[in-house]
Amino acid sequence: xxxxxxxxxxxxxxxxxxxxxxxxxxxxxxxxxxxxxxxxxxxxxxxxxxxxxxxxxxxxxxxxxxxxxxxxxxxxxxxxxxxxxx
Amino acid sequence: xxxxxxxxxxxxxxxxxxxxxxxxxxxxxxxxxxxxxxxxxxxxxxxxxxxxxxxxxxxxxxxxxxxxxxxxxxxxxxxxxxxxxxxxxxxxxxxxxxxxxxxxxxxxxxxxxxxxxxxxxxxxxxxxxxxxxxxxxxxxxxxxxxxxxxxxxxxxxxxxxxxxxxxxxxxxxxxxxxxxxxxxxxxxxxxxxxxxxxxxxxxxxxxxxxxxxxxxxxxxxxxxxxxxxxxxxxxxxxxxxxxxxxxxxxx
Numbered sequence: 001x002x003x004x005x006x007x008x009x010x011x012x013x014x015x016x017x018x019x020x021x022x023x024x025x026x027x028x029x030x031x032x033x034x035x036x037x038x039x040x041x042x043x044x045x046x047x048x049x050x051x052x053x054x055x056x057x058x059x060x061x062x063x064x065x066x067x068x069x070x071x072x073x074x075x076x077x078x079x080x081x082x083x084x085x086x
Numbered sequence: 087x088x089x090x091x092x093x094x095x096x097x098x099x100x101x102x103x104x105x106x107x108x109x110x111x112x113x114x115x116x117x118x119x120x121x122x123x124x125x126x127x128x129x130x131x132x133x134x135x136x137x138x139x140x141x142x143x144x145x146x147x148x149x150x151x152x153x154x155x156x157x158x159x160x161x162x163x164x165x166x167x168x169x170x171x172x173x174x175x176x177x178x179x180x181x182x183x184x185x186x187x188x189x190x191x192x193x194x195x196x197x198x199x200x201x202x203x204x205x206x207x208x209x210x211x212x213x214x215x216x217x218x219x220x221x222x223x224x225x226x227x228x229x230x231x232x233x234x235x236x237x238x239x240x241x242x243x244x245x246x247x248x249x250x251x252x253x254x255x256x257x258x259x260x261x262x263x264x265x266x267x268x269x270x271x272x273x274x275x276x277x278x279x280x281x282x283x284x285x286x287x288x289x290x291x292x293x294x295x296x297x298x299x300x301x302x303x304x305x306x307x308x309x310x311x312x313x314x315x316x317x318x319x320x321x322x323x324x325x326x327x328x329x330x331x332x333x334x335x336x337x
Contacts, residue, residue: 057162058162061158061162061163061323064316064319064320064323065320065323065324065327067320068266068320068323068324069262071266072262072265072266075265075266075269075270075273076262076265076269078269078272078273079265079268079269082096
């Protein structure tokens with residue numbers, strides 16, 4: 001009986017704690033893929049401009065576009081982490 | 087040892103009390119900053135308009151900005167026939183940049199774009215512009231044909247490609263355009279606030295402990311200047327890409 005009452009009292013705290021854990025997992029999970037993706041994009045842009053320095057300008061513009069598209073996924077996770085509420 | 091680490095909730099960092107007005111017309115710090123940005127842009131425009139043969143001061147900066155938008159944004163994405171979009175894209179770039187740079191200016195320190203209203207509104211403008219241009223340049227059915235049935239795809243795959251393309255044009259593009267700017271500025275604002283609180287708490291507890299987070303805070307300020315420019319650039323260049331895609335479809 002006593003344990004049940006204690007559990008009922010702590011339900012709010014438990015929910016708040018689980019919400020915080022959920023937020024962390026959402027953002028952490030959302031950051032994995034874009035992290036790898038941005039690495040690939042920038043790495044290949046550097047390779048391209050090292051092989052053809054005269055095309056470095058075009059490679060840079062395309063690189064920023066690629067970063068922007070890839071990064072958007074991580075930012076969705078960032079926003080979603082704030083939207084989640086207990 | 088007790089550290090006075092007291093992180094405020096997110097809403098305390100971006101929500102400001104009303105200064106005057108009420109209801110829909112309530113004016114707070116963010117609205118005042120938007121007005122300031124508009125005034126700065128008008129002043130910038132008037133100061134750059136002199137057109138002296140040997141530019142100096144503001145005119146120099148303005149000509150560099152026009153050059154940047156023309157050469158790095160429009161010519162790289164739309165091509166020479168997009169040059170009559172220079173005024174719109176330049177205004178967009180400068181306005182977003184001024185709104186972003188408020189993040190690192192002492193005393194002000196609030197990026198206007200960290201509230202969803204401005205990115206959402208600018209995205210709505212861009213959304214209507216590129217769809218309107220698509221309809222005008224390709225015709226109603228032509229636009230939908232080039233949107234839903236991109237050439238060079240095996241026939242059977244259209245079952246999969248067309249819905250995705252539809253979602254991309256009407257949902258993902260505007261959403262990601264607005265959220266990218268908003269989330270980047272919000273994340274930067276939170277980052278700076280977190281490190282400032284950490285530095286202050288460590289400084290009051292142990293003077294020496296504040297050195298490393300303090301140095302990191304200064305470095306992050308520099309990083310946020312970079313992010314401000316980059317986000318303005320990315321918003322503008324994506325707008326240019328969408329406009330270019332609507333003006334001439336892929337063959």
